[in-house]
Amino acid sequence: MMPAAAMAMAFTVNGTVRTLEVATHHTLLDVLRDMLDLTGTKECCAEGECGACTLLVDGRSVNSCLMLAVEADGSEITTVEGLASNGELGPLQQAFLDKGAAQCGFCIPGQLMSAQALLARNPHPTVEEVHDGLVGNLCRCAGYQQITEAVLAAAESVNR
Amino acid sequence: MSADGAGVSARRVGGHERVTGQQEYLADIRQPHALHVKLVALDVARARIRSIDTTAAEQVPGVSLVMTAADLPQPVPRFGPQFQDRPILAVGETKYHGEPVAAVAAETKDAAEAAARLVVVEHEVLPAVFSVAEALDSESPLVQEPGMRPDDPLAGTNTLREHRFGWGDVDTESADLVVDNSYTFPIVTHFAIEPHGFMAAPDGDGIVIWSAIQHPYLLQKMMAKLLGMPLASVRVLAPDPGGAFGGKQNAKLEPLLAFMALHTGRPVRLILTLEETFQAVRRSSAEITVRTGFVEDGTLAFQDIEANFLIGAYVDIADRVVGKSSYLGCGPYRTPAARILARAILSHTTPSTAFRGFGIPQLTWAREANLDEGAYVLGIDRLELRLRNLVGEGEAFIPDDTPADGDWAQSVRKAAELIKWDSPVPPGRGRGLAIGLKSGPTAALSYSTVRLLADGSGVVYSGTSDMGQGARTIFAQIVAEELGLPLDRISVVMGDTAVVPYDQQTSASRSSVIMGTAVLRACREIQAQLSEMASRLHGIETSQIVVEDGVVRLPDGEVSIVEVLQQGLGPLGGELVGNGEMRKEGDPDHPLGGSAAFFEFNCAATEVEVDQETGETLLHRYVTVSDVGRAMNPIQVVGQDEGAAIMGLGHTLMEHIILDESGRIQNLGAIDYRIPTSNDLPLELISASVENGDGPGPYGIKGIAEGALLATAPAVAGAVREATGAFIRDLPLTPERVWQALQERP
Amino acid sequence: MNSFSYVRPTTVDETVALLDEYGTDAKLLAGGTDLLVNLRSHRMLPRLIIDVKRVAELTTGIEEADGALRISATASMTDVIGDERVRRYYPALVEAAAVVGSIQIRNRATLAGNVCNASPAADTVPALLVYASEVTVIGRSGTRHVLLDDFLVGPGETVLERGEIVTAINLPIPSRPAGATFGRVTRRRGVDLATISLCCMVDSDGTTTFAYGAVAPRPFLVRDHSGLLADRGADERARAATLREMIGHASPITDVRASAEYRQAMLDVMSRRALDGAIDRLAAA
16 A cells, blocks of 8 residues: 555444544544544543543454554454443443442443453453453542442353 | 432432443534634743744634634633632733643644644743742742732732631640641642533524533633623533542633634634643642640640642632631641631642542641651550540530531541451551541532423432532432432433523532432422322312322322322323522621531541552551441442542552642653552452431431542551651652651651 | 554565655554554654554564564564463563553553663563563664664664664573563552563573663663572672672663652662562572
């Protein structure tokens, strides 16, 4: 390909293939929020420290503020909007509700995506493993204990 | 007792939206024709603005407006909740690192950013003050033009105000021991995960303003005055904040956006970066000297406190923080004589504003650490010393003022029990325990409207801001309790001044009590109307009818509310509307303008281990106990109390904004301003509530959510001291600071 | 962020040609966790971003060949940490890579990128140094192999010439037992940059090697061939003197994270702990 400041790309977002023309300097976060109206993923520090922008790229949790949109060309993206299916909440979402894990809620999409990735690679995490797995997701309401309880409860409910 | 009513850990209203990504925060609101705004600020603290050249910026394609102070009405309007001191854009000079000098509005974010970088501000750095010592030095430059306070004897100084409180005579009160120390509390910033964001759009002859503001009606009032519009023409839409903690109480950039919207005739949208947010809000730092006089049995003889709070370049609500908190500086103790002098001192720094705790964490740090020192010297157990001096329920601790509104010793004993205070301390560890006290609102006004719709579902309107503390849920639960409705049949409408009746503000942990009472009263009006209906339908006197628990009780049986409603409404249908008002008048004779509606009392205790080679502190166990009156929603109370405790651990162990010699913030951003993560939790974090139903709110509620932040620092420092012998008087207790103190140990 | 052109070459030759053409006006994009931060802050203003994640020669993953483990340039920290051979041969590298940011960062950040970014505080570099890592570089004039210790010059500076790209980091497969530990001091237990970082290796022949990070313009290696440090039974004062001499090569500074004084003191504390740990690991090996 030739160097270009705009590019056509195609990627799968929450199961649906999307094709877009994007500016190459726009991040994946920018494009999801501003072009696809998927505002569930949040912007906070914009430098990979807070985790508010966490989503899954090909199953791995990443900070979408640190990815150019074009880097996601050909990838499968899962955002918080993709956790429920047919209006049914996923086990993590349900557990977060049951355990009161969401206070102001701003960090929660990121926490959910990190938790989703954690349980996918480690279905029976210990408390320490949950803390480690979610250490890149800051919560200023500091609902960490309830978030951890929710992740453990979701793990249990899935494995029952 | 309703299934979702008082005391139930009902599912959070708005929880579903938060776990699905559907919750609309300000930055998520679609405003397709909005111009994007980018601020221009200097990378210096104080500078004289020589000239601003906007030519290059204006030529960037897509730029609609590059606004400077010259484009605003002259003299440039000023605003602020206490003093109208803050100009909409910097006038003549910038007074703090990050003060906006200009603002660009453009069709795209990229264009706005590019243009902002092209604005050339010729400036000259000026000498400035960034510390208490510098600010108080008579040779130092003044932050505020003296002409702004014409009749104020302090006008030629950087001391904005001196607050003096006290009783008895500290100088003649005899004491067997006087402990005299100085303590410091750092500059910290709110760091809500949602950066600040604002929008404004012309609306006919009026204006619509979007802001995740905690006080929508105060903003409405301020904007109406600034713009010369009737209140009815100013609409404030206030989405739930993604965290606020006081940093979103008062206007910051809404006035600027409003003028930009009116100037361009278009909606305008500004989302701050996290760095800009750090530059916009912070907590007052403080240097506090405490002289505590003790009798040899540990009882207090006097407390003599001098607190210098370093506030920012504009007052915002910081002076109120200083006054309101220092009034309670002596804490909930029997203090025969007291002298408190607290200064709000201006500096060329970010305007400090309200922040969870409202000045109490700073004072509590100093006072409680000093009590510990007294206990050590006297050889009295630190828990025992506190219990000896703690006032009992109904006992005044400030003469002629609201007495203790709870059995506070109960919270202290509970905390002591949970930390196992009486058991031997494991080798290498230490324990600390401290008490915090804060007053709720001193004057308050809230209205609420509740509608009971024809199918028995309900709508409650409340002007409170739900920033995570769960206000929506509380109000829905009150309606659930009073009208017997399940929570999923109750809608809560908030955040729109055009639709929701007046609420003064969301602060001081007031909303469950004050707005809660308004909601309760609105429900009572509906109950009265239902009683009337039942009376009409059944031919019984209303005095013989009771409406409670979702039913209408008649002498010969009970009928569901819904049934009475539907029969009563008849074929035309309709609804019942109830209005409630809760008003607590101020008291002009009271030093704070009013007595406290309630108190937040908290006891914090912790057991720590210190790595004495590196200074790293490990919290084995942390306990927080709050006197809550009644836990309206226990799971929410736990979330708030644990959250407050962890936030307190932030300023205790790791948070401080670092300024360089020229007042620039060095650790601007998330990489070098560290807040607690999931790996920074105490190994065990235990929160408990004492519920005696003795609060003034519905069902005996008291306000909560600030209490557990108040005494974190002295509890931890006290534990570090027991573990190491090092008496540290400056926060945060970073590993380096603790290590330094250990080196200096005799 | 300023706009730029973006290109996604598929061969090393293409990549080298672009780098040659654009010089410092181009930046390589692998994991992006450092680059995007620099782009956003305008610390870097490239005209061209070259995304190397589809370059065939750079996406060979982690392979064992010719007595070395070859970690290709696009291998992420997560890939490195999870590789069974890395875990077996280079446990200290696993420890170091595991503290690079959060898992979100590690899923993207590459080992090669951490090296090429050349931060004095790069977490993986002390471990890579101690394991005698080598960097494979390809450019116009062909391929060269550079010892990591020679590859790093100073803060943000490596020996890469115009038109050159790192294709792999190679770690010799250990021929004899050794014990190695990684340690660091941070401001909080959560994700953080290192105040100081270090790696210590004790060889079965009594050689002790230390590599230090965040206490000099670049991470550096020091070795004790006397056998004193490796021997817990040796004279304590002699050991302390040797250690002091090793640490003496550090020049810690005061910055927003810590003071020079504290860093200096922590060098001593952490070196002793790392040494102890390395000796224990050697014994267990």
